Amino acid sequence: MSNGWEISAQAWIDSIGEHGDWAREHVLDPVMLGRVGKGRFERALDVGCGEGRFCRMLSAAGVAATGIDPTGPLLERARQHDPSGDYRPGVAEQLEFEAASFDLVVSYLTLIDIVDFRTAIGEMARVLKPGGTLLIANLTGFTSAGAERGWVRDEEGGYLHFPVDRYLDEHPFWFEWEGIRIQNWHRPLAAYMTAFLEAGLQLTFFAEPGPLSGDAAHQERFRRVPWFVxxxxQRASVG
Ligand SMILES: C[S@@+](CC[C@H](N)C(=O)[O-])C[C@H]1O[C@@H](n2cnc3c(N)ncnc32)[C@H](O)[C@@H]1O
Incomplete structure (x- = not known):
């Protein structure tokens, strides 16, 4: 069954623009780019690169980036934006690269889209060089457990609370906004942490970032509910 990405691709491209959506621009990009730094990495794989925004940011930071994504229209858009870039069709569960090919692998809000995330995390670890870094931005389980229903509002549309439900049960749900309708997966945090540990990786950085800029109303909402981790x-160094 379709996950909605092919049908939603144009709406996604229109919605994300070059600055990214509000959360990318004001919450996630500063942290993700801060982790990439300057001179820390040479060769990166962006798993689920979409229309290529983060690959372009990696290139601007001096990192040679390869993007893979299963959604054809998004890859086409990535190539239009960046004709000399390296964008390839593919899924995270079966990466076409040899072991130890990259010193940075990025998953920027894609784990929630990936059906077999355990296999995908094993694949991301496999293509990392020893000592290499897997950089993840993901929805928190609190948010994915409440995203289908969303905020409960009062009669004037004010935001009351954000209910969490079925937290410990892994389950797919359909998420709709701005003409985009896609299937995502809810998993509790422990499911992801266990998969990273079973792939032999070691946690070296953890953050629940809040907004660093942007309008006050959005900032308040993104501080009330924990959206992102x-x-x-890190893959162990040899010896
Ligand atoms: C929320 S978008 C994020 C795109 C991009 N990383 C960004 O932040 O702009 C999720 C992406 O995951 C991709 N995707 C869906 N299933 C996937 C899979 N099995 N393996 C890799 N990517 C997948 C979709 O095509 C989509 O481009």
Whole structure:
């Protein structure tokens, strides 16, 4: 069954623009780019690169980036934006690269889209060089457990609370906004942490970033509900 990405691709491209959506621009990009730094990495794989925004940011930071994504129209858009970039069709569960090919692997809000995330995390670890870094931005389990229903509002539309339900049960749900309708997966945090640990990775950075800029109303909402985690996991160095 379709996960909705092919049908939603144009709406996604329109919605994300070059600055990214509000959360990328004001919450996630500063942390993700801060982790990439300057001169820390040479060769990166962006797993689920979409229309290539983060690959372009990696290139601007001096990192040679390869993006893979299963959604054709998003890859086409990535190539239009960046004709000399390296964008390839593919799924996280079966990466076409040899072991130890990259010193940085990025998953920027893609784990929630990936059906077999355990296999995918094993694949991401496999293509990392020893000592290499897996940089993850993901929805928190609190948010994915409440995203389908969303905020409960009062009669004037004010935001009351954000209910969490079925937290410990892994389950898919359909998520709709701005003409985009895609299937995502809810998993509790422990499911992801266990998969990283079973892939032999070590946690070296963990953050629940809040907004660093942007309008006050959005900032308040993004402080009330924990939307994102950013993590770095490292493959052990040899010897
Ligand atoms: C929320 S978008 C994020 C795109 C990009 N990383 C960004 O932050 O702009 C999720 C992406 O995951 C991709 N995707 C869905 N299933 C996937 C899979 N099995 N392996 C890799 N990517 C997948 C979708 O095509 C989509 O581009």
């Amino acid at each position: 950013v993590m770095e996991w």
